[in-house]
Amino acid sequence: xxxxxxHPSRVICKSGTSVKIECRSLDFQxxxxxxxxxxxxxxxMLMATSNExxxxxxxxxxxxxxxxxxxxxxxxxxxxxxxxxxxxxxxYICSASALTGRGSxxxxxxxxxxxxxxx
Amino acid sequence: KNQxxxxxQSLIILEGKNCTLQCNYTVSPFSNLRWYxxxxxxxxxxxxxxxxxxxxxxNGRYTATLxxxxxxxxxxITASQLSDSASYICVVIGYNFNKFYFGSGTKLNVKP
Numbered sequence: 001x002x003x004x005x006x007h008p009s010r011v012i013c014k015s016g017t018s019v020k021i022e023c024r025s026l027d028f029q030x031x032x033x034x035x036x037x038x039x040x041x042x043x044x045m046l047m048a049t050s051n052e053x054x055x056x057x058x059x060x061x062x063x064x065x066x067x068x069x070x071x072x073x074x075x076x077x078x079x080x081x082x083x084x085x086x087x088x089x090x091x092y093i094c095s096a097s098a099l100t101g102r103g104s105x106x107x108x109x110x111x112x113x114x115x116x117x118x119x
Numbered sequence: 120k121n122q123x124x125x126x127x128q129s130l131i132i133l134e135g136k137n138c139t140l141q142c143n144y145t146v147s148p149f150s151n152l153r154w155y156x157x158x159x160x161x162x163x164x165x166x167x168x169x170x171x172x173x174x175x176x177x178n179g180r181y182t183a184t185l186x187x188x189x190x191x192x193x194x195x196i197t198a199s200q201l202s203d204s205a206s207y208i209c210v211v212i213g214y215n216f217n218k219f220y221f222g223s224g225t226k227l228n229v230k231p
Contacts (some may be wrong), residue, residue, distance in 0.1 A: 004162075006162070010206065021157065043208075043223040044157075046221065097219070108153065108219065110162035111164045113162045
């Protein structure tokens with residue numbers, strides 16, 4: 001259980017175009033979703049946290065107008081990289097969280113990641 | 120400030136050897152602590168989940184320990200294999216389950 005599907009796994013786009021990445025919780029309802037980016041050989045960097053039905057909370061230094069996050073339902077969140085540039089090339093990962101009511105308290109599952117290359 | 124510190128930053132060991140990764144945290148109060156394994160180019164995968172009342176939990180060759188008094192956790196890998204080469208991330212979840220604090224990870228390289 002607790003599977004998170006992230007799509008696409010790889011995307012190549014031209015500079016100036018927009019790219020949308022989807023993150024779906026397949027077998028649970030995710031009250032909170034997180035988006036990260038990761039540069040080669042570096043650790044995960046949290047970009048934003050989104051709760052279903054409300055605006056995302058962005059980390060300091062992350063441009064909210066460039067990285068649009070939508071969490072319209074309890075099973076789907078999307079990250080749109082607008083007007084992408086080569087420096088936006090990175091590995092983007094989502095994770096989804098939900099309270100389970102069991103001992104460990106909640107689920108925190110990561111997607112497999114999306115490799116974005118902007119030419 | 121709530122923080123999670125992992126050490127070492129990177130580690131190289133020979134196949135078959137054991138190793139221990141450390142995670143020190145200042146998050147308080149907290150609900151549980153998790154260890155994840157992240158293979159290169161993949162999303163992190165959960166290894167262990169421990170509540171504040173648990174001291175140890177095993178998952179195959181992986182054994183996590185937790186000392187809530189000293190706010191320290193360790194992940195011990197026994198008889199390492201080449202496939203253990205990955206980054207290992209410690210995550211501490213705050214008391215209300217709505218705050219997640221990530222360590223920067225330990226990159227493990229197992230050599231033949």
